[in-house]
Amino acid sequence: MNQELPGTLLLDPKVIQDPYPFYRQLQSHAPVWRVPGTEVFVVSSYALLTEAAGRVEDFSSNMLCLLYRDERGLPSRLPFDDSSIQALATADPPVHTVHKRTVFPEFVARRMALLEPEIVELATRCVERALDNRTVDFMAEIGNLIPITIISRLIGFRNSDLDRLLRAAFDSTSLVGSTLSRQQLLELVTRSNDIGAWIAEQLAVAVSEPSEDILSSIGSGVKTGALSARDGIVILQTLLAAGGESTTSLLGNAVRLLADDQDLQRRLRRQPELIPAFVEEALRLESPFRSMLRSVPKDTTLGGVDIPAGATVMMFWGAGNRDPAEFENPDEIVLDRPRRHLTFGRGIHFCVGAPLARLEARIVLTTLLERTSVVVLDPDQPPEWVESLQVRRHQRLSMQLAPR
């Protein structure tokens, strides 16, 4: 049956725009699918994603390569020439355990919650400014601005240039988007070194003048030797991308789902206490990180499929979240559905930023719904998706907002 699915489907631009019929095909024919002609395997069923996420010895988070679209239209691997990167999200135990303890001490969770008034203020300012115009690109005016501002505050960057940080966050996820040509990917790798140098300077300042933020936790980890300086920089880059880009996608995806459904909009205006449940459905239906990579250190099997040592596995969280074997009416918004989506991953790497992402989404949606009577898509400019196998984010989301 595998043979019936051409490998080029994975990176077909039309499939990337609307991947859900393809995910369904994979789930029914090949929930562990070896992309023909490659060493790349795609996992798409909820049950097998959950299993693989728990088998960390077989499915390692170490990043050994990046993927690009080769001239055949298939995913090819660009191996790292020095060593693999093992830093927090890309580390396995026991290194992962040390990194997580060092970077996220108790106070980080507290600080996330304390950011609430700041997020409310920022969301109010952005929404009110957007209302001056009636037609706005939600991403440019609201969606892109809030998460990068907040993550920069949480990390503790000093004198941040937010535009530059946002570009760096988007670049980081383009690196793992798997749709660039080899040449484009190599150029991007070079460009990403710039922000690494700036982050190194920030880390040096935090080592000499610590305060209560993530930058200082990492600085003290470097000082005690729990982390190398390179680990610290990679972790900060990951946090910037994870915190800056993913929530951006969530905000846009949620607002687009709302714009598509006027009944739901009216219901949430009447019953704002349902907004958190809607955020969960937006997370499930349009998972901001649709897939993530694993590497395979030794021969193994998953779902009865042999996977050789050295293979690269793509964990398609976004497919598992619409698996009909797990979710009844998987393509519909059901507000009282039990919360068990895979959007924030599973197991030891479960997202540490999930409470912050949920908080930002709840505040932005509440603010927008409170201040508008109608939110609709701009009929002249349909939404555009970023072309990526990893992120599900609107490049542009032009909308018309009617104030209350």
Ligand code: HEM
């Ligand atoms: C809607 C927003 C977000 C989504 C969809 C998301 C998704 C994910 C996923 C799927 C993972 C698991 C990675 C894996 O298994 O390989 C993860 C891990 C992680 N996320 Fe998030 N994330 C979001 C927001 C954030 C925010 C705001 C932060 C920072 C405050 C953050 C920081 C991290 C970190 C550091 C990890 C690695 C944790 C570890 O390896 O132990 N994320 N995220």
